Each structure stands twice: as C-alpha cells, then as structure tokens.
Amino acid sequence: MGSRKMVVGGVLVALLVLGAAGFYYFSLNKGAKQSFEEVRAARGTISSTVSTTGSVEPQTRVKIQSSVGGRIEEILIKEGQQVKKGEVLAMLSSTERAALLDAAKLQGKSEQGYWQKVYKETAVVAPMAGQVIVRSVDPGQTVTTSDSLFVLSDRLLVKAFVDETDIGRVKVGQKAVIGLDAYPEIKVNGVVGHIYYESHLQNNVNIYNVDVIPERIPDVFRSGMSANIEIIVQEKNNALLLPVAAVQSRNGKMVVIQRRKGGKQDDVRYKTVQTGLQDERHVEILDGLTDNALVLLPDTSFVLPGKKGGSNPFMPQRSRTR
Numbered sequence: 001m002g003s004r005k006m007v008v009g010g011v012l013v014a015l016l017v018l019g020a021a022g023f024y025y026f027s028l029n030k031g032a033k034q035s036f037e038e039v040r041a042a043r044g045t046i047s048s049t050v051s052t053t054g055s056v057e058p059q060t061r062v063k064i065q066s067s068v069g070g071r072i073e074e075i076l077i078k079e080g081q082q083v084k085k086g087e088v089l090a091m092l093s094s095t096e097r098a099a100l101l102d103a104a105k106l107q108g109k110s111e112q113g114y115w116q117k118v119y120k121e122t123a124v125v126a127p128m129a130g131q132v133i134v135r136s137v138d139p140g141q142t143v144t145t146s147d148s149l150f151v152l153s154d155r156l157l158v159k160a161f162v163d164e165t166d167i168g169r170v171k172v173g174q175k176a177v178i179g180l181d182a183y184p185e186i187k188v189n190g191v192v193g194h195i196y197y198e199s200h201l202q203n204n205v206n207i208y209n210v211d212v213i214p215e216r217i218p219d220v221f222r223s224g225m226s227a228n229i230e231i232i233v234q235e236k237n238n239a240l241l242l243p244v245a246a247v248q249s250r251n252g253k254m255v256v257i258q259r260r261k262g263g264k265q266d267d268v269r270y271k272t273v274q275t276g277l278q279d280e281r282h283v284e285i286l287d288g289l290t291d292n293a294l295v296l297l298p299d300t301s302f303v304l305p306g307k308k309g310g311s312n313p314f315m316p317q318r319s320r321t322r
Contacts, residue, residue, distance in 0.1 A: 036257065036268070036296035041242050041289050046277045047235040050169055054160035054212070056180075056225040058133065058153030068122055069144045070094040072137050077150075079135045083126045089150055090124040090137070097121070130154040133223055156221050157213050158190065160229045164206040169233045170195060176212045181226040183218075190214045192231060234277060240289065241282040246297045247275060256289070257296040268296060 074091040077083060093101065097119045104112040134151035137143060158178050162170055170192060178188045194211040201207070212229055214221075248255055255270040273288030289295070 036259075036298060038294055039243060039246055039297050041240050041285060041291065041293045041295065043238050043291065044241045044282070045235065045237050046239050046241055046279055046282055046284050048233045048277050048279070050162065050166045050231040050233055052160050052162050052166070052229050052231070054158050054210075054227045054229050056156055056221055056223055056227055057159045058155070058223055059157045059211070060128070060130070060154040061133075062128060062130070062152045063148045064089070064124065064127065064150040064152065065148060066092055066122070066124055066143055066145055068092070068094045070122070070142070071098040072139050072141045072143060072149075073121055075135070075137070075139055077132055077135075079132055081132050083130065083132060083152070085126055085129045087126045088123045089126055089132075091121040092124055092143070093121055124149060126152060128152060128154060131156075153223065156217055156223060157193070157211050158227045158229060160210040160212050160227075160231070161202070161207045162210050162231075164199060164208065167195070167208045167210075170210060170231055175232045175235075177230040177232070178212060178214055179228045180220070181228070183220050186218060186220065188214045188216060188218065190229075236277060236284065239277070240285045240291065242285055242289075242295060243297060244278065244281060244283050246295050247273065247283050247285075257298065258294065259296060271295075 071093045072090055073093050075089075076091070077087075077089050083089065100115055100119060101112060104115045130152040131154075132150055133153045134148075136147070136151075137149050143149065160176075172192050172195060174192045176190045176192060178190050180186060190212045192210060193213040196209040196211075199206040199208050210231075212231070242256065246256055248257075250270055253272050254275050255272050257268050258271050260267045260269050271288060274286040276284035276286045278284065
C-alpha cells in the first residue's frame, strides 16, 4: 500500500515538472515574432571560381654539370642572379691541371705562373638565359662530371593541382589569383597557360596539373613554396546581387522574402526569383527583381524575451514580504 502511494506521488511530481516546463516554453515564445533585416539588390561584380592548391616551380629547370672533372677555382655568379646565355658561371681546373699547378707551386711563383698561362682553365657557361636558383659548389671544391654545379630556371610559375571533377571547367587563358602560404598578404594575378594531359593519383583522386603563369614574379617567390590558387571560371560585371542568406529554397524554387505593400510589419510574402552565379558572399539574380528592390533578410540571432515573455519557474525567486 505504501509503495503504491510512492508511485502515485512520483507520477504527480513528474506531471508537475512537465507542466512547469511547458508553461515556461509557452511563456518564452509567447508573442515572439520573426524579425528581419532589410537589404537592397545592388549591381556589382561576381565570379565563379575553382579553388585549389599548388606549388611554385620553374617552368624550365636546367641542371648544369661540368664537362670535365677537377677543382673549382672561381665562382663568378650568386644564387638568385639573372644570367645571359653563354655567360661564364665558374672557372674550373681539370684534374690534370690542378695536379700540375700544385706541383709547380712547390717550385716557385714563376713556375706556377708559367703553367697558369700555358694550361688554361675550363669555363662553365650558362646554356640559356635565366635565374640561378641553386648553387651547389664553392671555390676549391673537387667535382666530377656527374656532379650538379648550378641549376638555372628561365622563369617561375605555379603548378596547380586540379581535381578531375573541376578540370572540365578550367580552360587555357582563364584568369587566376595566386597567393602564397608564406606571404598571405601578397596576391598576384596570373593566367592559365597549360593543362597537362595525364593525371596522377593523389589520395585516391585523379589530379591534373595546371600551369598558372604569374603576370609578375615578386622577389619573395621561391621554388617549392606552397600556393593557393583561385581560377576564375566565369565572371560577370554589373550583375544584380543579393547576399546569399537572402535567397532560400522553397518547394523546389528559389525565393526571397518581401514585405507586402500596405501590410503590417510582419506581413511578408515569398517572391520567386531566378539565380545565376554564386560565390561565398553573393548570389546573382537573373529574373524576379529589379534594381534596388527591397528584400528581407531573416534575423537568425537569438534574442531573449522581454518582461512580457514570462519567467523561468525553475530559477530561484526572491522571497516576497507581505
């Protein structure tokens, strides 16, 4: 008998708690109305892009080796220097000349000077015009014909890695914007110069390399730097634009919210529109709105109810004195 009373009491307590929670929820939402922010359709520029990553690489990378083995006598250029085709990069003594000069040195300066004039050094020349991006040797170092002395690059470009799902939208001649991870404040305009014909597998996804040619090469560009690339697939000027949040999908159609003419503050209607390009911030309106058309942007911020919204019965209440 006592246990039955305890069960009944527990049920009553639960009902009281649920009732209080329902009263609180009702009072919290009582009189709450959807608030809106007014925005106007305005003309501007919008673009559709393919975002990807890549790296800075030489367009033509030439490794320079010596035709003979021997000892480096003199380096005539610096790393990063621009050189012309045929310019002398270094002077090298063949193994025989180096041995002969070392022996003549023991016999005096005159003997050494004689053999230096008779037995000439070998010049290491640039096979093309470009920039010295690697210098691997120093004066006095012994090298062989298989050693790389210098690396030349005719110019730096950005090799972008484009997913096969996006490669169909990329065309030669499209504009692009290049950014570097190391220098995020620097943005360089470029153009798509070449799309490679063969893909490679990366993380189980087919990737195509795309050469993006920068319009200018900043001094901070270095081979191997990581880059972010925005390839502009399509761009429109003087397009009618709205914020992305102002356009909604409703019953399979794209709509905007407008206030009814002559209606109350919260009397709104849904207007069907036709959309075009979309980026992270804006969407293009092709049909359904005119310039400066006023639409409502739903306010999604949470606002606590006022005094008329009720109080929380679970919060401690200040004792009242009669």
